[in-house]
Amino acid sequence: MPAPDTANALGHFLRDRRARLDPATFGFAPGRRRTPGLRREEVAQRSNISPTWYTWLEQGRGGAPSTEVLNRLAAGLMLTEFEREHMFILALGHPPEPRYKEPEGITPRLQRVLDALPTSPAILRTATWDVVAWNRAAAAVLTDYSTLPRDGRNILRLMFSNARVRAAQEDWMRVAQFVVASFRADAARAGATAEITQLVEELSRSSPEFAALWRNNDVASHGDGLKRLHHPVLGPIELEFSTFAVEGRPDLTLMVYNPSTPETTDAVRRLVEAREAGAVSLPG
Template sequence: MTRNPRPGQLGEFLKARRAELTPGDVGLPEDLPRRRAAGLRREEVALLAAISTNYYARLEQGRIAASGPVLGALAHVLRLTEQQRTHLFELAGNEIYHRPYRRARQQVQPQLWRLLDDLTATPAFVLGRRTDILAWNPMAAALITDFGRIPEKHRSYIRLLFTDPAMRELYPDWQNVARMAVATLRVEAARTPGDRRMSALVGELSTRDEHFRQWWAARVVAGRGVGTKHLNHPVAGSLILDWDTLTSTADPEQHLVVWTAEPGSRSADGLRLLASWAAT
């Protein structure tokens, strides 16, 4: 429900609040180029809220109305108190959305579980929203990492790429792999503006890794599909694996990722070795 929105006052409130914050307040590096004005830049607020700079600029200019989820993300990024958050939603005329934007927890589709159980010699895992790893088989754990040791809230493929040093050893071409993951995440963020967990993930990785910050700001997008990756595994050695993505028709936000090797290749031998190792 929208009641008496005041876009001009909303824009002034947003500008005033970001002027009160420093990069350090939101976890961004302090050693940035000299600023002409105090506070956060528009592009920094947009980056952390997982929305475009153009969208945020038009919002401050009073040219567009913001959805409840976007307002929730901005309230989180701008570190608003409960009173300030209430005021933000009142200015936008979106009082009904004055609640955190939450989505139902994903449950792995039974068909995908059965496929994982049947793929005993093939690495496979199920990706959900924000590249959350929802399920995996023993071969995927042996190939990539023991997902079970990672707390569920941190069990995100893109988060592992940027925070686990072992992933940079696993992928000799880590930069291209990570850049493509960022481009894929960008597509999902555009579909779900204001998803607070997405905003938190983008904000965390932006503060922790300069590469992520640069690639996210570049706004390159890519979809999930098929491809080939080179891995340097500590047990199986050098592997050239093809991967494919199968999307669940019951829940299009769940994707089964399967890794295979060309029959008769050294990589196929490596996968057999890995299966024996995983079994023991």
Template sequence: MQSQLNQRRELGAFLRSRRERITPDEVGLPHSGRRRTPGLRREELALLAGISATWYTYLEQGRDIRASEQVLDALASALRLDRHERGHLFQLAGHAAAAETEEPEPLAAEVAAVPLLLQPRPAYIIGGNYDVLSHNRAADELFPDLTANTPDRPANFARWVFLEPAARTVLVDWEPEARGLLARLRTLAGRHPGDPRYTRLIDELSAGSSEVRAWWPRYDVQARHGGRKRLRLPGPGVIEFAYTAFHLAEQPEQTLVIYSEHRESAD
């Protein structure tokens, strides 16, 4: 019951954050005097989506009502959600299979060994809440102090990015990297409303990082993906790495991440 209440609150917070980022000019609405809040008013969004303003208000307030897929589609269009945000909206509204909120199963020994087999390429496996479940020596060298942990405080990539001073030196593009990571954490936390693995981590990050306190209420969401990172290393200096993310078949929220130096192909 508490989990459902938390999920309804998450849905309301997500809708409100997306409503507040759209201006009337963007959707062709006339100016109507001074506004006390940023973005669209609730009744304006309801009009754009073709639904009752009162009903939409109840939805944003987290009341115990269920939105149909047609209504969610209309809201997603009116809010101009991208495909990841749309999927997150449907997830929070109960129209997608939510992952269990139990502790994840331990990593099988043969899976935990994969990063070791990939040495000397940096590799690690992270859980849904960014706990580092397995890693190799090259990952230690790439991300100093990432895997330093204690029995009651496991290594965690999000904690390293926001709370470890070395991260701001190693990650050349720290702010966009940190924003993207927080958006991905927000997506995963939305699938586990009330799960202490996420609430404890988010509370810790918020307490220690002014950026998390500022960015978390924006409710940015993003799926995990591969890409490139510019890292500053002792000796060689700044090197651009390509990284690839693989989701494990039995535990899709656990992800194997592999790094390699990015080299432009010759013409």
């Protein structure tokens, strides 16, 4: 026989979350209750499903619920996004289909992670490739995003509309192909296909090169690799990049560029220090 905590994992999860809710918060009379939390019929009412069907779900009867029912339960039980995903995995064996949400703000803790990398340019970007946070090394080596308007911090816009960024790439076309293919895959994975429509149309009108690459329908994983730049102050430099998911923030990706040699590390350090002291400025 399976252990009690795994025999009906979904039912146990639903009962546990139901027990954590305060009836008074939702306008239900506290009354005399044998167990803490909401009653089954109250959860069913909040989730717009039948009390019988909800009872069966807790008892592990009636088969797998539909995604619509699970989404109603997530709202009725006030589940967090992480709890909603866990419920889908318990019920259906896989996470829910992605639904894109506009990224939230960056916490001071995340910014401190970036700032702890003094000689490694690091950025946080969204699934639609908007840069939302960066460190001093990224401003010195890649782009000083603080000088750009918010909608100008999109990596696709910079690649196809900024002459300085384009000139800095050792092989611009190869990099552009890789960026477009990775961008397409990231946006689709995040369920952001509708959100990128305006950007894709804008770049297709302004850049025949982007339009041709987008028509290719290529997809790629950004993962890790090597980036070679012609920096206006440092000259030719080589950076090893790695890409990381941010736990608890599916809307964000962390990208870190490590100098490939000790000499490059020292050069980046001197550049960052010189910019901080106001001894050097970079072209926009």
